Amino acid sequence: MSALLQYEEPQTAPRKALIQLDEITKIYDSGENAVQALRGVDVAIEKGEFVAIIGPSGSGKSTLMHILGCLDTPTTGKYWLDGEDVAEMSARALARVRNQKIGFVFQTFNLLPRASILKNVELPLLYAGVGRDERRERAFKALQRVGLEKRAKHRPNELSGGQRQRVAIARALVNDPSLILADEPTGNLDQKTGSDIIAIFEELAAHDETIVLVTHDPAIAGRTQRRITLVDGEIVDGETVDQ
């Protein structure tokens, strides 16, 4: 909570959740036909929550994911992440927020093929300007958390799909982010391996990490604590809470 308190600005913003979206809209304007991907989305996610965003394809969950991940900015609306208003930031400022506050896990892993596992995990620290020795140490610790420290010198193509996704999780963890965003993390894995990956997320959630995961798989969504269901760019159910 202390990090959160640091960013509070009492006069303009009362206490905010870790993630707070107010009236977010996103319109893709491709000439004649504009597409409204999000139609006024309000969401608050507290620190330590393990949330799934679900919905049919075309429902806008990818768009929401991109905005949550600061890869894109909303057309209108406000987005506070960890006390910072990120809705109208420059590309450079967004890069900094992604670097320091967000860890990504992708469906296709997106590891750099020519770099070693350790170098891949170090990547966010490299762009954060962390020194070489500290970078190694922290990357190695992150690999230990996913049980892959013995493969540090290998290249991604020497690893199985599940192992690669664990490397990606280590990379997402290495910067100690406020939010871990996973986009269909089991989409390219078989059921057993996918289940193992979700187990890692469950364990991270148990250690108070905030995780938002986008999926169309109800079985996987069922293992999270809370599900936000999107249909046609609107939240139809945002409060289904288990446990």
Next chain:
Amino acid sequence: MILLESILDGIRDIKDHFGRTMLQLVGIILGAGSIVATFSLSVAGKSAAMNYYKISGGIQKISVFDKPTGKVTLDAKALASKGLTYHDALALKRDGKEIDLVSPVANENMTLRYRDIEKPRSIMGVTPAYSPMNDFRAGSGRFITDNDLATAARVVVLGTERAQEFFGSDDPIGKTMSINGTGYLVVGVMEEKYFSFDHKRNVMRWLNRQIYIPLTTFVTRKGEPLDRGKVSFMHVRMKDVKRNQDAVDEIKAILLREHGTKDYEVFSRVANLRRNEQNNQMYDMTFMICGIISLLVGGIVVMNIQLASFNERVREVGTRKAVGASPAQIFFQFLSETILVSIVGGFLGIVVGKFFCQGIAALTRDPAEITVGTAVWAIVFAAGTGLVFGMYPAIRASRLNPIEALRAE
């Protein structure tokens, strides 16, 4: 930090795509190579020319020749003028303020004989000034002295080849040889003069074939008054190269006063040198333009291949951006890669340039040497090409939308 990582990445990239990188670099290698060749040939050529001028008496040497006017004139003085004379040399020496040495030379074929060897040979009548003027001294014995000149002494000094020709292995000094039937005492043999641009042909060899007697002896032996003694040409040394034009003008003025007509020509080595330099500049420029065009073409190839490699790596760029690489960081990563590759091209270009030089040297016998400065220029030009042509791919990479980049196949 990121720069270092980018460089390491770049090196890995070169290793992974060795063939493609070499192809990418052909233009830059040839461009840098021809720049190296230009500089090397030009630098070496200039230093060889300067050495030549130095060994043959320096650039402060001015030559004065006869030039028949061919004009019909009624001016008595002009009619009386018979070209350059010993008198002119004395006038220049006396009145010239910009000159410190005058060396008049008369030249004629005479018959030489020593014992049973008799040959027609060219004889030069000179003054003691000839030796410092041409930086050419007696190797043994002595050269013509002021005393020889004053007394019109019958003494002779031989070039090494002539000494060898008439005396073989004997020491000629102290011996008497006959010139047109009159006995002359051999008082000295010149040092051997050697200079070569290509380490093959001695361009100064003609000096070793000379035979010198005092100018006064040369003139008076035919009964002519000394003053009116005809000389073939004169060398004059100016005091200060910077006042080259003043010295030339002064010589012309004095000669016009003495001759009453412009029956002489004055050549300055400084002016000559400037003309040569202009020619060299044209030559350098042509080669340089070729080099720059190669670099331009090379740069365009580099840019294209970099764009292709960028298209292959769109996903990688997307990933880097997702984990927090700023546009500037991506920009510098791509740019430093291109520059690195181009610098490698520059180094290879130096090697190629060395081959160029050797090839040209073999064809034209021009000397060439690759200096550190030349190598540095080659690298700078290559790196500059990388910088300019790496800009566009780097800007495209830095502006890439991360969402689209991550979607790319």
